[in-house]
Amino acid sequence: MTTLTDRYLAATLRSVPAARRGEIATELRASIEDMIEGRSAGGQDTTSAEREVLTELGNPAQLAARYADRRLQLIGPTYYLAWERLLKLLLSFVPATVGVVVGLVEATAGDNAGGAIGAGIASALQVAVQISFWVTLVFAVLERTNTPLCLPEWSVDQLPEGPVDRQITLTDAAAAIAWLTLAIAYLPWQHFQSWVFDDEGRNLPILDPALWSIWLPFLLAVLVATVALEVAKYRAGRWTWPLVAVNALLDLAFAVPVAWLMLTDRLLNPDFVQRFEWLRQADHLDAVANLVVVGTTLVVLWDIVDSVVKARRHNA
Structure with a gap:
């Protein structure tokens, strides 16, 4: 059975440099165990102590960024992860879809297959640039105006069940x-x-x-x-x-x-x-x-x- 600590470590180490994963894993696990032991010594249940310690440590993506000395400040630390997730999601399929549709329309309307392919690629690149610009602009405005996104707070329940050996990227x-x-x-x-x-x-x-x-x-x-x-x-x-x-x-x-x-x-x-x-x-x-x-x-x-x-x- 994978413990919460194991799941937290796996989620954190996923985003840190491979060369430092062993060192960070040892250091972070020891810190977590010491904090849990300190709470348990005061009479607190071990399971609840583990959840509280991991909750205090916070989102493993933010902790990994600190270990990797990677600054989350393109948009700002408050909205950076939400901006990153949305941008990756949109760029993963929208430009390609638009490019294929435009290419097919151009190919059907004319007899220049090479021009149709070029039009599709150009449209995909333009859509990618537009998505990147407008999504970044919207999040920058939201941060500057302190507009709350009402996103759910991170909790240990969001940790994956264990390291996923993904063959299909x-x-x-x-x-x-x-x-x-x-x-x-x-x-x-x-x-x-x-x-x-x-x-x-x-x-x-x-x-x-x-x-x-x-x-x-x-x-x-x-x-x-x-x-x-x-x-x-x-x-x-x-x-x-x-x-x-x-x-x-x-x-x-x-x-x-x-x-x-x-x-x-x-x-x-x-x-x-x-x-x-x-x-x-x-x-x-x-x-x-x-x-x-x-x-x-x-x-x-x-x-x-x-x-x-x-x-x-x-x-x-």
């Missing part, structure tokens, strides 16, 4: 979800705005439009389910065997239809193939099909093996 989850979002958007987008046109200037979808009857909606559903899996992985913080099983099922649910459709010449739009003389040659089309199948297989096998290895490593 926020960066990993955000990157995976961003790529999946692009894939989900591309499937319908290529049907209306691809980079290939027929002799009359009309858009030629890359994928066979007949697939919209069953297969493309199915693949879209698999991609959406994979996004939900990424969220579940991040919430769990690590690979578990149920997550490994669901991941393998979704990988196969996407890869098997893609490989089968490609090998049976049903994945690519026949008009798209006819547009290119090189693709019209059977040997070349077979080579493309084999390349797609082999590439898809390798990616799926790598993803499944990687998830199994990480799950075994965590449960070893």
Whole structure:
């Protein structure tokens, strides 16, 4: 059973330099134990004494900042942690979301894919700058005017249950979800705005439009389910065997239809193939099909093996 003191130490040491963690852990634990012993010697219950000592020491994030000689004064110590949490939360998804939406709109409205990507990146950077500026300004004004935020006081009940061995970071989850979002958007987008046109200037979808009857909606559903899996992985913080099983099922649910459709010449739009003389040659089309199948297989096998290895490593 992890004690409150252990949980408090873990929360504090998370934000201090790794080279000093052993020294700080020994010093802080000894101080806490001495303070608890002093209260217990006066007749106070050990459990309540421990809670009072940790409460007096305060938020472990602030204590860690003092140990690391890190000043919480960009906004001010009163509102700094609230400002930091809100800013990190907003920057983790808002700029990327805006960038993807703007890029898709630009790509749909015109025929310049490179310009659409540039517009998306520029919009994401602008949104990130605007968020940073306005959030910082608002918190600076709140501090200068002594406006109370009415935030709940920190207590030992907010300590995590114990050190979390997180395999899935926020960066990993955000990157995976961003790529999946692009894939989900591309499937319908290529049907209306691809980079290939027929002799009359009309858009030629890359994928066979007949697939919209069953297969493309199915693949879209698999991609959406994979996004939900990424969220579940991040919430769990690590690979578990149920997550490994669901991941393998979704990988196969996407890869098997893609490989089968490609090998049976049903994945690519026949008009798209006819547009290119090189693709019209059977040997070349077979080579493309084999390349797609082999590439898809390798990616799926790598993803499944990687998830199994990480799950075994965590449960070893």
